[in-house]
Amino acid sequence: MTDKTSEQTGEQEIGEEILESDAIAGDDMLNIAIQYAPRDVDAPRSGPVQVGWLLSERKGAVIYDPPERVRSPEMSKRHAKSASRCPAVLNLESRYFAVKCPYDIHLRFGRSQDGKPRIASVNGEASAIRPSKLNEYVHLVREVEWRYPARPTIQLKLPYVFIADEPVWMTQTSAFLHYRRQQLPGTIFGGRFPIHVWPRPLMWAFEWHDTTQDLILKRGEPLFYCMFETNAPERPIQMVEVEKTPDLADYIELISGAVNYANQTFSLFKSAEAQRPSRLMKPKVRN
DSSP states (O other): OOOHHHHHHHTOOBTBOEEEEEEEETTEEEEEEEOOOOOOTTSOOSSOEEEEEEESOOTTGGGSOOOEEOOOTTSOOOSTTOGGGOHHHHHHHHTEEEEEOOSOEEEEEEEOTTSOEEEEESSGGGOSSOHHHHHHHEEEOOGGGOSSTTOOEEEEEOOEEEEOSSOEEEEEEOOTTOOOSSOOSEEEOOEEEETTTOOOOOEEEEEESOTTSOEEEOTTSEEEEEEEEESSTTSOEEEEEBOOOHHHHHHHHHHTTGGGTOSOGGGGHHHHHHTSOSOOOOBOOOO
């Protein structure tokens, strides 16, 4: 039999404090004190960690593919002991997302008559990308800024931005699980930074070790990987496309170009976080 008082008690919401409840069993009386701490709505939740991605500009956006989770679908899973069934392998792949190359590029390094470094498009007029646009997106770093004297550094400008509303660090690495028939004549160097504080358009940076070999990039091939770290390593990553809301656009503008004015941008994280709105992610809804 359920009386009115017990019904009211059952309707109490989590977050309210129940001071004391009497339970009678035979001749014994038990005094049970139960306290419910209200849940902090801003605290990280269980379940997947949402990582948002967007393009910093809409111009020509159709050529940029969404980031894709790294998978090996062509691997055989017929045998129970196959490496393709190994939990460690599957867990590693699940934490990497591939960003594909949006252009077909064939570059050659050389020097002018006065010894200045330069790069040129090998395909010339036959190139899929116009020379004016190539110069807009591909940049040869000044020689005094190279990490090694004999290794030219180039940067490929990209519009990809990653964002999170809870602490998430992103590491940009080479596409080390992708086999290229024609290997790159150098290595890429990535970086690691907190995307919840520092959402900025990414660059693809390349150090040209063997300048006698051309650099060939093909549209659709993995250009680099992104790996995401959270406060709870057991939580999976859920990638979602987000809208460039006014708040997010303003925040990206707030931190953009800081590298031109400060050498150690990591020292600006606390200042940026203090000015960050509590919510910046708004998943994009498509028809």
